[in-house]
Amino acid sequence: MFSRDLGWMALVTGFSLFIWLDITALLSFGFMGFQFFSFSELLDTILTTPIGWLFLIVGNTVGALIAFCVFSYLVISIPMLFHRDIDFITAMITSVRFVKENFRVMAVWCFTIAALTAISLLSGLIGLLVAFPVLGHATWHLYRRAVSTG
Numbered sequence: 001m002f003s004r005d006l007g008w009m010a011l012v013t014g015f016s017l018f019i020w021l022d023i024t025a026l027l028s029f030g031f032m033g034f035q036f037f038s039f040s041e042l043l044d045t046i047l048t049t050p051i052g053w054l055f056l057i058v059g060n061t062v063g064a065l066i067a068f069c070v071f072s073y074l075v076i077s078i079p080m081l082f083h084r085d086i087d088f089i090t091a092m093i094t095s096v097r098f099v100k101e102n103f104r105v106m107a108v109w110c111f112t113i114a115a116l117t118a119i120s121l122l123s124g125l126i127g128l129l130v131a132f133p134v135l136g137h138a139t140w141h142l143y144r145r146a147v148s149t150g
Helices: 006-032 039-048 050-074 077-083 088-101 103-122 128-146
Strands: none
Touching: 006 050, 006 077, 006 088, 039 050, 050 077, 050 088, 050 103, 077 088, 077 128, 088 103, 103 128
């Protein structure tokens, strides 16, 4: 059984992606202007100029903060919506509350997901065949412990 609000959660997640892309575009235009670069020019600008280094630092910091925010409202809410018939707002609040109460553990879990995804991407996506099922299974067990279900 899964919640009928799972679709709304997908909409929130999709909306988060668009907000993330908008912020990324604003940062890119703010640091690089509205000029077009070839790939080599862009790489050279980012890696060899002070504005490029600042762009990397600010962009990665902002991206990491957005990713952790999205992670915090999804980590418990998605399994909860599959398991219980509750509304997506309650699931999101429960997820954020759990991350807040267990910040260190959840930060490590977030980093673990990011690292396994990065390794999978470096392997030409082959690693996703192992990483995603393992992460999904581990997330289900995390959810069960978080909400104390049997």
